[in-house]
Amino acid sequence: FICRNNGWAISTHISEQFRSDGIVVKGRAYGIRSIRVDGNDALAVYSAVRSAREMAVKEQRPVLIEAMTYRVGHHSTSDDSTKKWVEDNGWWSEEDESKIRSNARKQILQAIQAAEKWDKQPLTELFSDVYDVKPKNLEEQELGLKELVEKQPQDYPPGFQI
Structure with missing residues (x-):
């Protein structure tokens, strides 16, 4: 198992989720071999995955890897702070987006209708x-x-x- 721990659960910091030292201790509490690794270090992750695989194959049991990292982007589109910032500055609005989507849909449907009138090309x-x-x-x-x-x-x- 690989757990990417960026310290957040959507908008709730990990310190408000539980009091233990990350996820790796939870794996150990269930008797699962567990490894913590710097999730931003590709070589460290490679080494951890390789070791975990060797353990899993040799011992025929699961291994948990907790890759410690940070959130480099939004958790989901529902918490897009860039969109909020642009809207707060008056540079964009839901109405603008709705108009563009509607216009794009019309253009796409017109293009489809035009393409459907063309002669079909031979499958060859x-x-x-x-x-x-x-x-x-x-x-x-x-x-x-x-x-x-x-x-x-x-x-x-x-x-x-x-």
Whole structure:
């Protein structure tokens, strides 16, 4: 098990959650081998995970790693302080966002409707529109699709060919 401990539970500091020294002691209290590591040190984390794996495989029991770190971003979109700051300064509002979303939706739907009117490209374009010389794996995929269409024609539109 890996627990990333950034000292917070959404907006509640760890000191208000429990009085023990982090999560690692809770693992030990349940008889689980536990390791605490600097979660910001990639080599230390690698070493801890490697040791934990060796213990888990050798002893056939779980291991808990508590990676101590700090919160570099928001916990969730519901506590985005940047958004609040921009709104508090009058640079953005929910109304602005609603207008942009509505406008974007209209543009996307118009683009979809326009695209649906275009002629459908032959399925062979999947295999021929990128490379000058078709790679072997694409030749195999194209052949596989042809065989599938021949084997199960009922699953494809009438007159469908590849």
